[in-house]
Amino acid sequence: MLNLVIFGPPGSGKGTQGVKIAEKYSLEHVSTGDLLRNAIHNNTAEGMIAKSFIDKGELVPDDVIIDIMDVFMEKLPIDKGILFDGFPRTVAQAEALNGLLIDHGRSLSALLNLEVENEELIERLVLRGQTSGRSDDNEETIKKRLEVYEAQTLPVLDYYKKKGVYKSVKGVGDIEEIFTNICQVLDKVVEAEV
Numbered sequence: 485m486l487n488l489v490i491f492g493p494p495g496s497g498k499g500t501q502g503v504k505i506a507e508k509y510s511l512e513h514v515s516t517g518d519l520l521r522n523a524i525h526n527n528t529a530e531g532m533i534a535k536s537f538i539d540k541g542e543l544v545p546d547d548v549i550i551d552i553m554d555v556f557m558e559k560l561p562i563d564k565g566i567l568f569d570g571f572p573r574t575v576a577q578a579e580a581l582n583g584l585l586i587d588h589g590r591s592l593s594a595l596l597n598l599e600v601e602n603e604e605l606i607e608r609l610v611l612r613g614q615t616s617g618r619s620d621d622n623e624e625t626i627k628k629r630l631e632v633y634e635a636q637t638l639p640v641l642d643y644y645k646k647k648g649v650y651k652s653v654k655g656v657g658d659i660e661e662i663f664t665n666i667c668q669v670l671d672k673v674v675e676a677e678v
């Protein structure tokens with residue numbers, strides 16, 4: 485059973501490629517950003533906490549995120565693989581994910597990093613802001629999110645490089661071409677598992 489993390493800066497295409505990966509490899513796609521936006525939409529207590537951080541481009545506190553993921557994994561059938569999108573975003577979350585996977589009888593097959601330069605990310609996110617309706621897709625918040633990514637999220641890569649599950653693909657160009665490159669990497673991960 486595959487359990488994957490799709491990783492990369494805001495605007496790198498995690499969501500777009502995540503949907504395609506989840507479909508091809510029959511995985512449950514879980515995006516913490518989507519779960520938080522749903523929580524905000526439904527006016528839950530977690531949503532209220534999350535909103536103040538999301539609107540500033542900051543990360544929602546680790547304990548809120550880890551609780552949400554624990555509840556999500558608890559409900560999922562044990563034979564269904566997971567694609568984590570937007571999680572983990574701090575080393576503390578990566579360590580917590582390790583514990584959650586063990587608690588739920590799973591292990592991580594690979595982390596797939598999408599590489600995109602900052603200039604391209606800003607262009608994509610500003611463009612997305614024109615139609616996404618997201619409160620954090622404006623130029624000021626985008627800059628903050630990229631700073632937060634470099635300071636708090638990038639160190640997560642070293643954590644997984646040390647574990648030997650780090651994979652990387654260029655996230656620039658045609659969506660289908662990027663997906664083909666991703667599949668080449670993931671097919672090898674699948675082969676290694678059987």
Ligand code: AMP
Nearest residue numbers: 516517537538542543544549570571573
């Ligand atoms: P995303 O949809 O993945 O771009 O996430 C949007 C926003 O939700 C982020 O800028 C954070 O404020 C928050 N968020 C999503 N996932 C996490 C996470 N794993 N840890 C902390 N904050 C998160």
